[in-house]
Amino acid sequence: MKNNINTIAKLKLLISRLIVYTVLIFLSFLCLFFFYLMFINSSRSNAQLQAGFTMIPGGNALKNFINAWNDSSISIPVGMKNSFIVACLSAILTSYFSALTAYGTYVYNFRFKKLIHLFILAIMMIPSQVSAVGFIQLAFKYHLTNKLWMLIIPSIAAPSVYFYMRQYLEATLPLEMVEAARIDGSNEFKIFNQIVLPIMKPAIAVQMIFSFVGSWNNYFMPALLLNDAQKKTVPVMIATLRSADYSKFDMGKVYMLMVMAILPVMVIYMILSKSIIKGVTSGSVKG
Numbered sequence: 001m002k003n004n005i006n007t008i009a010k011l012k013l014l015i016s017r018l019i020v021y022t023v024l025i026f027l028s029f030l031c032l033f034f035f036y037l038m039f040i041n042s043s044r045s046n047a048q049l050q051a052g053f054t055m056i057p058g059g060n061a062l063k064n065f066i067n068a069w070n071d072s073s074i075s076i077p078v079g080m081k082n083s084f085i086v087a088c089l090s091a092i093l094t095s096y097f098s099a100l101t102a103y104g105t106y107v108y109n110f111r112f113k114k115l116i117h118l119f120i121l122a123i124m125m126i127p128s129q130v131s132a133v134g135f136i137q138l139a140f141k142y143h144l145t146n147k148l149w150m151l152i153i154p155s156i157a158a159p160s161v162y163f164y165m166r167q168y169l170e171a172t173l174p175l176e177m178v179e180a181a182r183i184d185g186s187n188e189f190k191i192f193n194q195i196v197l198p199i200m201k202p203a204i205a206v207q208m209i210f211s212f213v214g215s216w217n218n219y220f221m222p223a224l225l226l227n228d229a230q231k232k233t234v235p236v237m238i239a240t241l242r243s244a245d246y247s248k249f250d251m252g253k254v255y256m257l258m259v260m261a262i263l264p265v266m267v268i269y270m271i272l273s274k275s276i277i278k279g280v281t282s283g284s285v286k287g
Helices: 002-042 044-049 061-069 075-108 112-121 128-141 149-156 161-170 175-183 186-201 201-216 220-225 232-244 251-284
Strands: none
Touching: 002 149, 002 251, 044 251, 061 251, 075 112, 075 149, 075 161, 075 186, 075 201, 075 232, 075 251, 128 161, 128 220, 149 201, 149 220, 161 201, 175 186, 201 251, 220 232, 232 251
16 A cells, blocks of 8 residues: 555656656747747848748858948947947946845835835836836936936836845845944945855846846837937847838848847856856745
């Protein structure tokens, strides 16, 4: 009887694992398939793309790259540089100041502490497009368009990043450690920069990559604020190629530019992959 129960339990465990692995393999296939399709399409000519779908690579990858690089309506090096500046600074500043804010609301006891925390969380419920209307009006009124820092500064205030940092601190930072550092004579910024930040490294890595990707792929605000060709970012340039008139339209160039745009993100993921996994697993369970 006991052997039968153990056999049934093992069978149930095997079936549950099989279902989980099947779902994970299916989802992984969906994610990788569209990446593969994008790389395939970047190697095909516009005529081949219009002819229909295929899984076989074409032979026009180099030609598409040259055509995209030499397109007179865009400048890929300029777009890459602008996107990299905006994405890097946004990721660094967002992660640092969100961690600092989370540290302040977690460690210190002050009046209206809970109210401030709830207020920041309530801002998460407001769609970004709602606040963007007033921000854009303000930018045009004071002639602040075509400035990259107008895309960087607003990204510092990120309630969702703050919430994640706060949850991570609650799970990993004992308040006794902060008190011990204060007794040893460390000032508050030294405690945060030299003790708390190293502890939060996995969480910061997670939010930096998310912030980097979000800023890199952001089209809405740059399309509204950047009119100067020397200030445009990569998503705006992709939209420029897509909106070309029929005589100049080349979908092969568009796919090639999309591949070039996604490569920096893939490199960042590979560099921070270990920290990202550690940050997700550590921040998801409160210890």
